[in-house]
Amino acid sequence: MRDNGWGTIGAARVWVFRLLVMTKKELLQLRRDGPLLLFLIYSFSLSVYISGAGITMQVKSASLVVHDGDRSESSRELIRRFREPTFRFEEEVPEPKVGLERLDQGAAMLFLNIPPRFHEAVRGGEPIALQLQVDTTNAAQALSAASHVARIVGGVSTELAASRLAATAGGRVDLPVVESAPRVWYNPNQDETWFQSIAHILRMITLFAFLLPAAALVREKEHGTVEQLLVAPIAPLHIMLSKVLAMTLVILVSTTFAVTVIMKPLFGVPIKGSLTLFLILTALHSVTTAGLGLFAATVTKNQAQIGMISLLVISPMFLLSGITTPYEAMPSWVQSIMAVSPLRYFADITYGILLKGVGLDVLWDSVLAMVLLGGFVFGLGLWRFYKQFE
Helix, strand or coil: CHHHHHHHHHHHHHHHHHHHHHHHHHHHHHHHCHHHHHHHHHHCCHHHHHHHHHCCCCCCCEEEEEEECCCCHHHHHHHHCCCCCCEEEEEECCCHHHHHHHHHHCCCCEEEEECCCHHHHHHHCCCCCCEEEECCCCHHHHHHHHHHHHHHHHHHHHHHHHHHHHHHHCCCCCCCCCCCCCCCCCCCCCCHHHHHHHHHHHHHHHHHHHHHHHHHHHHHHHHCCHHHHHHCCCCHHHHHHHHHHHHHHHHHHHHHHHHHHHHHHHHCCCCCCCHHHHHHHHHHHHHHHHHHHHHHHHCCCCHHHHHHHHHHHHHHHHHHCCCCCCHHHCCHHHHHHHHHCHHHHHHHHHHHHHHHCCCHHHHHHHHHHHHHHHHHHHHHHHHHHHHCCC
């Protein structure tokens, strides 16, 4: 019995040693792949900074042109309310058709047309309409800008109504007012760089978790070394698992660098939860996504095909997993399809740990889904790897 135990321990040590040797081989091969290594470094450094500092979905400096057909005190006061940073006053056009030309040329996002007799109607209590035309080529920002305009005009109307009532009553009038006092959680300053930089990290982790192991396996097939590995004293599991472990280690180091060197000091992204837990679950997501990449590598013959397969698989995950558009706003059938996307669960985990500071007691369902999905996908890739060499 004792010999048996020592024999089992010795066999396990040999198995682990071979796995470590194969993992080291994968890291050396990645180091020799200059273009891929340069792309990896860029994606987790400069690209993170550009995505956080240069991409915004909020309305800022929306270009506005105005035709003032009244040229009165009231019209000038209204125009002055369109201030930076939300709006940028471009020019006052002499005719309405010039404003439409600016919209057609893309030189302005909004065209405000103030009609004649605006001051007279306002002071006399008559209803009068303003015309606002919006270039909704960029629908999200244009509709947000239009809502800002509606609030400005609504504020002017409320002030005029209050002043007229006060004049009628011969003094100050206290009107009933419903005040909004929103409480903003997790991002009180509504700093968009937090969301953009985290979303970019999610995309890069997913992309490289899919691409790196798949490219490493296909490289073996291109160079004709897979057959040599199969006749070596190692199991097929060593071949696949070593590629996953090596690339997961690279992704973890890159993610740690991006979070601690770029996102936290430059953008102030908080790490309210456990960074260790985040890295562990990042490794889980990398293994899950790597299973998809390894399965794709078993049905392709070269790295060009892997690139095309990655576009087919990764693009829908980026667009429909909740990091580009709200997951709840998608049709129910899309939500059902994205239930098999590991990025869908990893996004909830990342925002939960980094911004909300929650732990496994809240995120257990997402973690469980990733574990089940990862086990199934990795098993499917391993089965397919065995089948192609039978």
